[in-house]
Amino acid sequence: MQKKIGIIGCGTIGHELSFAIDNSSVENAALVFLFDTITTASLSLKDSLINNNPATFSNFSDLISSKQFRMADIVVEAASQEAVRAYAKKIVLSDKSLMIMSTGALSDSHLVHALYNAATKHDGHIYVPTGAIAGIDAICSVRHLLDFVMLTTTKNPKSLAGAPYFNLRKTKPESIKKKTLLYDGNAIDAATMFPSNINVAMVLSLAGRGARNTRVRVIADPRATRNEHKITAIGKFGEISIMVRNVPSPSNPRTSFLASLSAIECLRRMCGNKIRIGT
Ligand SMILES: NC(=O)c1ccc[n+]([C@@H]2O[C@H](COP(=O)([O-])OP(=O)(O)OC[C@H]3O[C@@H](n4cnc5c(N)ncnc54)[C@H](O)[C@@H]3O)[C@@H](O)[C@H]2O)c1
CATH class of the missing domain: 3.40.50.720 (NAD(P)-binding Rossmann-like Domain)
Known part of the structure; x- marks a missing residue:
């Protein structure tokens, strides 16, 4: 129907x-x-x-x-x-x-x-939906066996523009001239610092160990032309490593195609x- x-x-x-x-x-x-x-x-x-x-x-x-x-x-x-x-x-x-x-x-x-x-x-x-990442099916399957889950997101600073992080740190995306680790912490605080860029971290948290137990790193790279997400998950099942390099949508660089x-x-x-x- x-x-x-x-x-x-x-x-x-x-x-x-x-x-x-x-x-x-x-x-x-x-x-x-x-x-x-x-x-x-x-x-x-x-x-x-x-x-x-x-x-x-x-x-x-x-x-x-x-x-x-x-x-x-x-x-x-x-x-x-x-x-x-x-x-x-x-x-x-x-x-x-x-x-x-x-x-x-x-x-x-x-x-x-x-x-x-x-x-x-x-x-x-x-x-x-899985959204701008892959492998959420596997993370769900091993949910009860996970010891460690980390998401590393690398984006061009332009794709991070508007994030509260820049006001809080009194800095601007344009001032980032080399690959820089901006954030390393749990997914809850990442959601406060980068609310528009945190969808993947939340899907991963919901599928796996929850936001408090999901480590998130946000890297700004002025040379990046793609939005890159890397998941590392370790547990009694073995290890999962997933890398996705997404083309940003032309009408919204924060959103991957x-x-x-x-x-x-x-x-x-x-x-x-x-x-x-x-x-
Ligand atoms: N799950 C994922 O992996 C993933 C990936 C990319 C984007 N997203 C999220 O999906 C959402 C849409 O992304 P997009 O790139 O299409 O955004 P967009 O900015 O291109 O479009 C959003 C549209 O929603 C409208 N809008 C905003 N708030 C509204 C409200 N309260 N009521 C009615 N309309 C409202 C805006 O006017 C705009 O036209 C965003 O929140 C984005 O963060 C999720």
Whole structure:
């Protein structure tokens, strides 16, 4: 049966997902609404679609009282951590399945528990795609056997611009002229220092040993042309070493192209792929 999809956030990932639905790269799916606080963002995305005619919203109250929201089976959040904090629970309580891309918001364990409780009492599921990394299936499989998990993220300083780290340290991304280790600590503090760059750390934490027990290193490299993530995991199962070098999206250097592709693949599974490859 065809799934009805609504998208919150009409930026880089929202565009890629909408096009994938519109050109049937995701089968059995129809786009019923687009929501963005910037009205022109949803309207221009809608205009660029050929086969779908979603309703557009710029206000969450209007959205949740609409017939398009009631019709939706799946809501995709591709907006911001603030959007997850403000809307996620209400969406799950409305019996919708929810895909969360702004996984940095899940560094708040109270929010995670609230969402978990809401989902267990209602029909929908919560999906957290692998995003801009690989190997999360393996980390989940060995979760109970892990002794050590570390993520090393290396990005061009431009991709880290806007992070609170720079204000806190009274420095600027442009002043970094050589490869520099900016942060080495747990994933909770990393989420405070680099909230827009911490999605991978949170997915890894949720899959493995939790944010407090996941070591994160953030390296700025002015010569980096890709967003690099390296996972090292050690435990009684052996050792996992994963390296991903992502092409940044042209419209948003903080977002790797792989993140959009991962969201699209997750949606394919949610819309009923009959053969599932991988764990
Ligand atoms: N899980 C991952 O691996 C991963 C990877 C990359 C990006 N992300 C996250 O996914 C999200 C989307 O990324 P993007 O590159 O598409 O961002 P983007 O900046 O290109 O687009 C975000 C859009 O959401 C809208 N928006 C923001 N807050 C909103 C709100 N509260 N309500 C409604 N609309 C709102 C903005 O106006 C914007 O149009 C970001 O939070 C980003 O950090 C996750």
